[in-house]
Amino acid sequence: MTFLLAPLLKYLIIIPFVGFAASLFIPARMERFIAWTSLATVGFHLICAWLFIAFWLFPGDFPTYQTTEFSLYESPDYQFFISFYFDKVTTVFLFIGSFLILLVTVYSSYYLHRDNGYKRFFNALLLFYLGYNIVIFSGNFETLFIGWEVLGICSFLLIGFYRDRFLPVKNALKVFTVFRIADMGLLFCIWLSHHLWHENITFIKLTNSEVVQAQIHSHMTISIVISLMILLAAAVKSAQLPFTSWMPRAMEGPTPSSAIFYGSLSVHLGVFLLLRAYPFWEHLTPIVILVAVIGLATSIVATLISRVQSSIKTQIAYSSTAQIGIIFIEVAIGLHDLALFHLAGNAFLRTYQILVSPSVVSYLIREQFYNFIPRLPNDKNRALRKLKYSVYLLSTKEFYLDSFIYFILWNPMKWLGRKLDGIGENTAFNFIAISTFIGVTCIYAKGSIPQSIYYLFPTFFAFVGLLMVIRSFTERRNAQFSWVLMVVYHFWITLAVSFYEESNFIEMAIYLGGVLLSGIIGFAALDRLKTLEGKIDWNDFQGHIYEHPDLALIFFLSCLGLMAFPITPSFLGVDLVFTYIHTEQIDFAIILAISYILLGLSVIRMYSRIFLGPHAKTYHEVPNRSS
Template structure:
């Protein structure tokens, strides 16, 4: 269950890449924080997109990436049954009937923006159609009730995507609500239905009469059946595209150790801080190259933190320092004043101090280092520390509990519209940061406890 939870969180964070890049480009398209009321103004949207068609398509595609990830559309469909495998019915109901509709809701809310972009609508419809077909095939061969309901729900949301792309908003909204209520009902009654079927089952196999005796048809049918059993290798696609590159670069990140961190990277940051905030005479081109290089260093730091296996404190320090390097990169790229830096880094500073203090406390209590190569399950013994560390992890990940949540938006507004590489590096750093901190939290506090112990029984006379 813990690994499944991390997988679900990872897919959600991958979807956040689309939202972050859409936010970044929206800053340069509208030059303000656009509201949904203004977005519904046809004349305003049409006039802006007429002169910035390419930017409009880019924003629409990023919204589609986020919607596909959060609504379990291809190729992200495999996370939904993993999320529903939680130990309680509430987790299955939340993911299977509520949160999985977030992507469809996002498309409906942004419909006035992309409704006149024909190729975007065609892509949304094709994505929904392919998801509906493939997930329906997968649902028919699932051995568990939750798996069948999960993939059936993803198939229905694929049809909702088609309805939204066709412009049938009211039908999509009705389908949206009906599917949510129906999946909730299915999940609530599934235990009693399974119990009834177990009691009434009779094993009397009768082979089907084949009306088509075509070898080619039979081979195709068996191929689709086996692919559906293997869930069309959707997990392998995500692993090969995202996780495998992260794991492959682990070998070349050995230089990011504690010694080099203290004697090289922190002095490097201080030197960059001095040159950027004292406004030393540096050409504009060199500043842009320095911004990309520093953002790339921040990305390497969070990649090392994700791959760290021996020292949890080193991984935590790398994540904190990566945020400071992101701030330095944006300062070189554009004039980033002290107030904006304070908004962004104040949450990072307090979350970093709190999280490091929690790790230090656990090491003092356990009298040994805390590696990240296994699950320790310390939440059973240190509940308060686990809660505080979770808060600090969410603060580093940019959740809306510190000022860093607003600081990330400010940072994206200081990246120019033609700096795709810098925007991608910053967005990817934010995403991997969230995955890395949750991985640290899960490895230390979740899973089975490493020291199996039993409470002493109270003996009575």
């Protein structure tokens, strides 16, 4: 049976891809055709998926399938290949996902009737389902990261679905900011895994307990860091402490997207990552304890917060987070069957709760009007009453989790950016030209430079590249200058990597190919917008997508290319760049990871401020800032 089923795995990825591609070419006015295309895609996928599961269950031995489909790049020291994997965990996530996506698609076809973004919603929904399937079928971290990136950008698109309003766009940016931390964790995990295993490790190889234990005992520090990075990515994706606050902000999108994304599927992918990597980190007792502690702390804090929320979606969000915290505990102590059952129950329940939330709110408003009786305090113990009031106040403030993320992520970058704000365009370009000349000269004069000094050059030039990204991050006057700095950053990373002997022209061309093309197209789009509007003011949201939707789409695709999204060869190039970094050069890796986060934030924030939000021109109806 294995030789029959294993080759079919790729078709469970191809079906949603074909449906998504087809939906792009349907005119926006043809609502019925859009809905039927989406229903046909997810319905056919459900039938195929459930038949696949039935044949997999039939023999009774529940085999594990691992396939290597094709290789994107190969060299003597490196291989990037697409691999698919199927086991019990995949089965549960496939069953849940295929059923709930069909349910939400049917619901959405009526719920969003005559909405201006009808086609846009179903495009994003099908793209999300494609990314979800890539993640759950992934056979290695590289394949998983492709789907992970797709899900991240779909989150931004669906949370900011009402793109002419201030709050949805602002919250979409907030969530995307936090998700970049998870991306960084996964990138670090991939980088260190290459050094630990000296190959593109597959998940089926991780199930070999003897080999894994031998590697862990030989490389304890690297193993712990890899496990911490996996936990970081999982905690962010599943809204565990201290990253819990993004979950209610993600509810700004339409009710169906809130249900499928943050009620059922996307938010549970952190649990999926822990389960998939469990054969590795189960041997590290401190990591097991940490997973359980994070889950316990999250379940307590999220429960307290959910009890005091006035918004039904926020209540559901924090309640779901609390349950996922308990699932983290179940995974940590090895109760995986219980964790999967618990996960399925939580996914179905939260989807139902969010989908019926509008009608429930309507009913409760009427019920409260006629039958509300305020509760009177009955605690005679003064100390206990003070404690309850303190916890209540902390809960209403969401334990200051949002402020904490702002403090550790935004404030340091803004402070440093203000220090660099005095660097003008001429100064920056002169510095870039002189430094590039010095860098190229040092590469060719390697023999006359002491090895101890030459070894520091990659980190130095990567740090200068980071300063460019930070300067771009805080630029508010000249959008084109900010864009050029982000493009030049990639050239500086190439310069930094060129100091390694093993670097070669082909791999650098792969890295820069997509970046250069995206940079040119994006700059041209900004120049065209400046010609049409006279100037580009991006101190606040401008909403130019209202008048220039085609230009906004072109610039958005350029942004994806510049941040190495998997639509250009630069996505592969980022992985190649990380392979050059030696394990003892942790400072270089940290600088590169921070730059990766900030670059993504800078380009998406630039797109959001220029094209999204309330339109700067008020010759038509414009939503209030608080809407």
